Amino acid sequence: MKQLKIFFSLVRDALDSATKGNTAYHIWMGLLTVLMLTGAYCYSKQLNEGLSVTGMNDRVSWGLYISNFTFLVGVAAAAVMLVLPTYVLKDIDFSKAVLIGEGLAVSALVMCLAFVTVDLGGPARAWHLIPGIGLFNWPDSMLAWDVIVLNGYLFINITIPLYILMKKYQGKLPHKRVYFPGVMISVFWAIGIHMVTAFLYAGLPAKPFWNNALLGPRFLASAFSAGPALIILALEIIKKYSDYTIEIKTIRKISLVVTVAAQINLIMLASELFKEFYAPTHHSSSAIYLFFGLDGKNALMPWIYTSIAMNVTATVILTIHALRKDLRWLNVACVLLFVGIWIEKGMGLIIPGFIPGPWGDIVEYMPTWIEVGVTLGVWAMGFFLFTILVKAAIPIETGRLKYEKLGSQ
Amino acid sequence: MIKLSTINRVSLFFAAVISYYACTDKPHQEEKSHNILENIGQAHRDSIAYEVSIEEDLKEVKKVVAEVSGSELFYVPERHSIIKSFPCTNCHSEPLRELQQKRKPEDRKAHWNIKISHAGKDVMNCATCHSEKNPDELTFLTGKPLSVNHSYQLCGQCHTKQYKDWVGGAHGKRLGGWAPPKVIRTCVNCHDPHKPSFDTRWPARLNAVKLQQQKGD
């Protein structure tokens, strides 16, 4: 009962904190709200008329939504990469980043679930997925696995920070023996969510471009560079706009993670390119379409070369110590990596997997404005959520916001 | 205070619940088959007791038992009742030889519109199939007469491969459906014996993609 009271007080105080800010903050939140409303309008149109308002069709039956879903699963998974050094290696200065990381994980997961939902043809029937009421095709369907691991991960990433915040809110220190097992689970779970998502594609012999043992590891590598890259950017923004002190050491360490992951990602890319192009088979046609075009159709070519150029540039910047240590260069590299990998997951992986179709026909895909609107809306929702979470967590973490009974403020 | 150990227990519990339901709710699923033909071979060779029949659908169709040696019983559509003004002897009261003796050319020449486009002129003429003695009957190459109902045997004299395929079921079409009784169209139900090949023609419909392009144009 008392816990409940504290919890409600925490929510109240957190909301209070999240609704206060300077003009820039309000403009930011207002902008996100406008985007969300636009997204909601686009989605209502899609609900009314069906998915025909998107650029998808029977040949390319997954598009922008599933691309973003795939990318964001990676971001969510990577957020927890920060957990490992903090709690396991006792690298204390990471702990501040962890809270941000888990906030990011929660936002990314909510976005993932939203992207899957907007992609459904019958979202009203989504209750068929609920075990016990519906019919859950587990363990056969990888999508069923994905539903479990994503929701489980969401659950873990809500409870751990909540516990820590509840403790700090009351001015107490969180008990390690309480949160540590949860943290451990969440680390393995993070790898799990991305592997399962990779298996969702890799398990389809119908799509030779995806049916590839390297897909899972490559998902991890790219996620562990794009995710922490976003965290670095977020930390710097938070550092600039709040009193939350984040040591440069923290950013340095995270950037090291990003560097190694980006390097591994490039090695894997090279390995895939070798396999597809040294001795091209019938199964290489998706890769050929992606990189060189087929039958005069080459809509994805600009995307993939942009992506590779961004990834390579970012990796070079990160690999050179002097550049990586310079925050400006680091930021450039992080932006390049994030965007580069976003393209790689969508225009470089999900879409070309469908082209050419099973019988060799090439139907190109281009998202419609409605689709873009919904996508932006979901992203805005994610940022909105992330901002609120961070805005609420920081004062608690810094000890500024405490349970009123303690009488500190 | 929410204890994380409790949380872990809770999540374990959820995992257990999910796996329980995921397993119990599922309708039974079969194991993977590795060779369908092997499975077919093992099953039910003698014991097919059909629950369905298309007898009802075929009740309008007059049928006769096919005269094919060494095959399971099947039927072919009866032909006499389909041919207009059968028997032919209604008009052609004399045998061919006598008809050819007529003085007026229009009396001599019946079915003048039929042009044979079947093998070469040197290989076939009307008498290759039609009996010269009895217009109501067909004739084997040996001169043995044959009922019009069983004309397929005549075709089978030369087209042995097609005939074998037809008897087996790889050539031709069945009437009604796949369930018993087996009534198979004969050669002449699809092919005109005087011109057995088919012309080229336009497809029955546009392809979907073409249609969409037309709409767009």
Next chain:
Amino acid sequence: MSQKENKTTNQTSCGSGNCTCDKQDGFDQSMNKKTGRRQMLQKLTGGLLAGAGLVNSACSVTATDNKKENAQLKWEEFFKGNYRLMTADEKKETVNRLQRLYELNHGKRIDISTKSPVKDVLYGYAFNISKCRGYMDCVNACVKENNQDRDSQMQYIRIHEMKNGHFNFEESDDDFYHEVPAAGHFYLGTQCYHCENPPCVDVCPVGATWKEKDGIVVIDYDWCIGCRYCMAACPYDGRRFNWSTPEVPEEEVNKKQHYLGNRLRKKGVTEKCTFCIQRSREGKNPACVEACPTGARIFGNLLDPDSEIRWVLDNKKVFRLKEDLGTEPKFWYFMD
């Protein structure tokens, strides 16, 4: 093996309408329990929505009786279970509801069958690539028989025009429109192959698609959530999606329907060839087989050693497409 077989038999015989299992096994019990849970959900949601005033049309006094009934039926339809887990009574109820709904909205009767698989039958299909001449009569018949969306020109069958001397789909023309057969070309049709190991069935997260005992891979259109994972998993382009609400002019609707076959679909669900389940389970040939003027399409019971399909398999040189994927299609190609 035998125990499993038994279970399946039980399950299908329950569905046939003349239920013979007098004892409930664990499986049935869990099914019943499930229904209970679903009903609870229905009542709960109903309560919530009624509170929110969203079931206006169902409760409002001003709405006409028809409208009320319509809403009530749709409401009940929404909460029905997966077809495979329905009891004979539940099947009857949903069919009645669907028929009544059509009557309310279109003033005509439709006939929806729930006929279960015929005993001792496993359907198979053979396609003669020497015979097919690209006439497209099969496609016409299929669209008419199966009530496919006329608006998007949905077609289950695709006829590929191949150059002699090539067997390469990438070079084939699927959009031909000229007199057929074109010189130096042959024609090959593709559609759902009703694989023995269907990848589409494995991937469906809600079990909305499955293989029936007679080998037909079917979809419960009311259970499908429209995630399109099955479309990505099918190596044969066998599946189609209703990107919008399918449109079939009322006078063209084939009123003789099957729950798992050609009944009218809604937007946002997948569909595909069902070997015309509404026909084949009555002993008839699928519409494409019936319509083909060249006899290139052969359909029948694989378990019957005297069937035409078996004769083709035993006597002709047959092949299947993408056999390396291990899907075991029940659809063979052969030549004269």
